[in-house]
Amino acid sequence: MVALALKDVGASYGRVTVLSKVGVDTLKSGSLTAVVGPNAAGKSTLFKRIAGLIAGPGLVELSDAANGDRAICYMPQDTGANAVLTVYESVLLSAKQGGGWRVRDDELFEIDAILKALRIEDLAFRGLGELSGGQRQLVSLAQALVRKPEVLLMDEPTSALDLHRQVEVLSFVRDLAGRAGMIVLVALHDLNHALHYCEHTIVISSGEMAVSGSTQEVINCGMLRDIYKVDARIETCSHGKKFVIVDGIAA
Structure with a gap:
């Protein structure tokens, strides 16, 4: 089983430090972790650092990985996809990254299954x-899963989705x-999505x-006031789930 740990992880752009001292004990296979914080807090930078797209101090330790x-x-939130490709071509291209270009029947079957699971099979041959x-x-998620x-x-994967699709995608990813x-x-x-779907949460603020x-x-309530500068309450639904109600801007 794969495990991920972060030890004093940081990142810089040139001489400007944008992320520092992020430490997380071992995250294990099957876990869904929310990374939250204000705009420009460093969430995307953290993901790029974990993925090895940018360098920085500290250790990203991935153990027992097979791939x-x-x-x-x-x-990423902004996919920057090649508009010339069809949806199917883009997912197939992602599947073949780092491998040979011979396309196997099982790969095509898997692409079909992922598009169907995300309910975008009708988009397969659209540009x-x-x-x-x-x-x-949703296409970007298919490219990742294949x-x-x-x-x-996943960097804000539901930001452009309606509420129904947000719930659908997060439920699918958790399962x-x-x-x-x-x-x-x-x-x-x-944050209500984090409360509902994620067992672990990392809060990033001002690059730390x-x-x-x-x-x-x-x-x-204390975190919401300190990090988000709002007065809020944590309530509990009849079925036991907690949710955030924001009352206003903190004084």
């Missing part, structure tokens, strides 16, 4: 340039993480880790 350089997959922002996010990563980093034994980290702005731990413990 080598394909073990970690970063799904990427024809899609809405939400549709492109690579069979052991660690999946898939459990079935496939993936470690999934997802950057979210909606503010707190990390159980989602139910981390998302509390």
Whole structure:
């Protein structure tokens, strides 16, 4: 089973330090972790650092990974997809990255299954340039999943989706993480999604880790006031789920 740990991880752009001293104890296979914090806090930078796209101090320790350089997959918020390709071609191209170009029947079957699971099979032969922002996010998720990563980093994957699709995608990813034994980290702005779907939460603020731990413990009134500068309450639904109600801007 794959495991991921972060030890004093940081990152810089030139001489400017944008992330420092992020430390997280071992995240294990099948886990879904929320990464939350204000805009420009350093969430995307953290994902790029974990994925090895930028350098920096500290250690990203991935143990027992079987897929080598394909073990970690970063799904950015802005996909920058080639508008000339069709959806199917883009997912197939992602599947063949780092491998030979001979296409096997089982690979085509797997692509079909992923598009169907995400309910975008009807988009298969449409050009990427024809899609809405939400549709492109779903295609980006298909491109990530077809690579069979052991660690999946999702940067605000539901920002362009309507509420129904947000719930659908997060439920699908949570269930898939459990079935496939993936470690999934997802950057979210909606803290209620974090409370509902993620057992672990990392809070990033001003380029540093503010707190990390159980989602139910981390998302509390004090954190919301200190990090987000809002007065808020944590309520409990009739079925036992907690949710955030914001009353206003903190004085």
